Amino acid sequence: MSQEKEFDNAFKERIGNMDFEFKDAYWTEMSALLDNKKKKRGLLFWWISSGSVAAILLLVGLVYFTRNESQKQWAGFVNDSPSTEQNMQENENFSSSKQTLDANKN
Amino acid sequence: MQITSELLESCEANDRRGQKRLYELFFKMHMGVCFSYMANEEDARSMLNVAFLKVCTHIETVKNNPQVFYSWSRKILVNSILDEFRKNKRVRENEHRKEFDHEMEFESSSHDNDGMASLLEDDLKALIAALPENMRQAFMLFAVEGYSHKEICALMGITERTSKWLVYEARQALKKGVEKLNNWNNKMVI
Secondary structure (H helix, E strand, O other): OHHHHHHHHHHHHHHHOOOOOOOHHHHHHHHHHHHHHHHHHHHHHHHHHHHHHHHHHHHHHHHHHHHHHHHHHHHHHHOHHHHHHHHHHHHHHHHHHHHHHHHHHO | OOOOHHHHHHHHOOOHHHHHHHHHHHHHHHHHHHHHHHOOHHHHHHHHHHHHHHHHHOHHHOOOOHHHHHHHHHHHHHHHHHHHHHHOOOOOOOOOOOOHHHHHHHOOOOOOOHHHHHOOHHHHHHHHHHOOHHHHHHHHHHHHOOOOHHHHHHHHOOOHHHHHHHHHHHHHHHHHHHHHHHHHHHHHHO
16 A cells, blocks of 8 residues: 555656646647636626616606606596596597597488 | 745736746646646646746735745645646546455565656656646555545545556556666667
């Protein structure tokens, strides 16, 4: 077992001392990746900000319209009885005038 | 060149010259390990780049502790490598499975360990590259990173038994390869 451990340690040491030549072209590649990441971040920021603006507009619009709607309903409730009477009268007037029109045709 | 707080701060401030210096140091520090996981230089470099991006994004966590940069960035690298392996998970379980418990008893342990030190670097790289992916990975995690078999089975999604077998097989393959290559090189010299 200890011989295995020795082998593993010898391996580990060789790995740690492995030599790879560094080239400037490697950095060119890496810096392009870093630039890309920044751009992506910018894009993400843009998406989030425009998204939140849209959400706020939607919310304001929703609140505004529902309030208008409820005001209308309230108004309709208050004027309910007179308006129906008026409507009935108008309907009667309309049907009587229609009848006269029909008679004229005949 | 050494890792200093100033260097890490300049990287945090997105100073390109600082980042280049850090990248070069990072490359020298970890390329050997990264190559040993990935088996070829191209893959190793692109993996190194993935890890360096993460290093740059989280640099503020170590900027006041430059002495931990090595182990911290190594952890980031190994985790990135493991993520990559998990993404391209191939059939690992039962792949080359043998009843290794019996084999271990018959295996001679006469290989000497000095061979590893005298092996040529290119030969070592070729030996590592020749190992099957899962063996290489398990052996690296065990022998170089110092993980236990229990930890390796969680990291690689394999059983403890498979982990033991992979490490054992990788070690045997390396030992045999070292012996063979050293013999061959000695003959060439004579």
